[in-house]
Amino acid sequence: MSVDCAHMEEDWDLFALGSLDEAAQQKMASHLQSGCQQCQRRYMEAQTGVVSIASFVPTHQPSARVERDLMKRIRQEERMAATGPGIAPAWLRWSLAPWALAAACLVLAGWFFWQQRRLGTELTTARNDIQTLRRAVTSTPAPASQSAIAERLSAENPPAVRVPNPQLNPAQGARFTSADTAALKQKLTEMETEIANLQKENSSLATARAEAEQRGVQLQSEMSAAETRTEDLARKLEAAQTSSTAANQAEIAALNNQLSESRAEVQRLGQVKIRNAQIESLLQSGSIQQVDLRAVDPSAGKAYARVLYSPQGGLLLVATSLPKLDHEKCYQLWLIRKGAPAILSGGLLQTSDDGRGFLFAPPTNDLAQLTGLAITDEPKGGSVSARGHKLLFGAQ
Amino acid sequence: MSTWDHEDAELLAGIARRDSEALLALYRKYSSRVFSLIYRILDDRAAAEEVLQDTFYRLWDRSHLYHPEKGQLISWLLTVARNLALDRKRKESRRAESSVFLTGEESGGFDLDTLPDMAAVEDPDLNRTLRRVMQELPAEQKAAIELAYFEGLTHQELSVRLGESLGTVKTRIRLGLSKLRKAMKDYRKVML
Secondary structure (H helix, E strand, O other): OOHHHHOOHHHHHHHHHOOOOHHHHHHHHHHHHOOOHHHHHHHHHHHHHHHHHHHHOOOOOOOHHHHHHHHHHHHHHHHHHHHOOOOOOHHHHHHOOHHHHHHHHHHHHHHHHHHHHHHHHHHHHHHHHHHHHHHHHHOOOOOOOHHHHHHHHHHHOOOOOOOOOHHHOHHHOOOOOHHHHHHHHHHHHHHHHHHHHHHHHHHHHHHHHHHHHHHHHHHHHHHHHHHHHHHHHHHHHHHHHHOOOOOOHHHHHHHHHHHHHHHHHHHHHHHHHHHHHHHHHHHHOOOOEEEEEEEOOHHHOOOEEEEEEEOOOEEEEEEEOOOOOOOOEEEEEEEEEOOOOOEEEEEEOEEOOOOOEEEEEOOOHHHHHEEEEEEEEEEOOOOOOOOOOEEEEEEO | OOOOOHHHHHHHHHHHOOOHHHHHHHHHHHHHHHHHHHHHHHOOHHHHHHHHHHHHHHHHHOHHHOOHHHOOHHHHHHHHHHHHHHHHHHHHOOOOOOOOOOOOOOOOOOOOOOOOOOHHHHOHHHHHHHHHHHHHOOHHHHHHHHHHHHOOOOHHHHHHHHOOOHHHHHHHHHHHHHHHHHHHHHHHHHHO
């Protein structure tokens, strides 16, 4: 370390944390690149300490949707690279004469137009197929193997994977071109991925169902114990009251307290049990849809809500980070749907002081036509039509 | 410096060949750890999931910026994830700043993207040791480190937030991180 960099000695930790101001950060980066080995060692030591901080973080699991979206993004990119008018390579951009480029563009434009039309037709077919598969898979009551699903599909929908219409290639009669085969293979791969994802979702739902059932059994047992305890206390209280003397007045008061607490516990467990039964029923209903609601108004802060619903099972909403509302207001969910009325109340959220919100709405046909969901702040008791601020919104 | 993970190397080679299954395998291997860090920084599940996707997309899109000889892949992922998460946090608080690290530019001389050993993430015993050391740090040192790492505060912002001089803030961070480094060194001596 030279005299020039001795003053940096104390700052390597801040540099590794990225906590210096930009000028200082740049100065130290330049110094490292100048080749001072002692400072390079010191920086590496600092980095080791800094990155180890990541190991203290409690573990959380991302939702399955992230994996799906990531793969979708990559496949879209691959498709664009394969078929779309991507960025031309540098040699094409800079070294070809303008007329050659124009001619190439004309040819490419014609080819892309034809390709786009052909792929558009195939894409529509593939989307229809995937929709059929999605409906078939999501209505499967428990996770099934891919082969079982394929068997079922072939029984229910014989033309699940449509081959290109021979009339599209009149010159070749009913024979498929290699492009058709490649396109079919691509579609098949995509559909298989889709099936795998849906199976995974089904599996998660099956786990959630099993957990809900187990929770239900536990709750029943806890509730029976609490009821027995309450009955026992009531008997003791009655006995103490019938032989009321000055000596057992204190005992009666204590028993009264215990009885109140026990009854409150029975009531609380009863509510939890009802809520659990509602969730269980929703999870068992099949064809569950999910909508995520995000803050659309600055006053909603980081509020976030997830809704699971099915017309047969009802609607379950769980929200987090809801800002505390004024005492005279409440959160109300709105169902945005096709047809009239376009906006219907979905109910009022039960909220807790830690910003969590919960709502369960019973099954209704209105859920079949849902296109979106919104949460507003309304006067206490709710409104007939949405008048408050739209705080969260999610589209189907 | 770091252990060469053959599985990761093969999967990275797959990514270079544009094999999406290779990315999927790495995602399944590391997403939980990366997500946990992002979620800790942003405290917003939806935003954290978007940043997680961006982190792995960056691996797909710019895998050439990661060189196995510079360090473990998880270190790279965590560093990218932290920078993306802090950038997002800053943007949200209208303090757009660009990260100095991992800009993706090749630099002459010393490579700023060189990554430290992430043995603490992989080794549960070391992880426990470090966790204990962190818990035992004086509250003021712990707070300074956490605010700098998870909130991305500069030393000046830390000074304002903690109501202490710049010198005090630097000392707290230096002392805290030095204890963590010492614990790592001691652990390795015992293991050897």
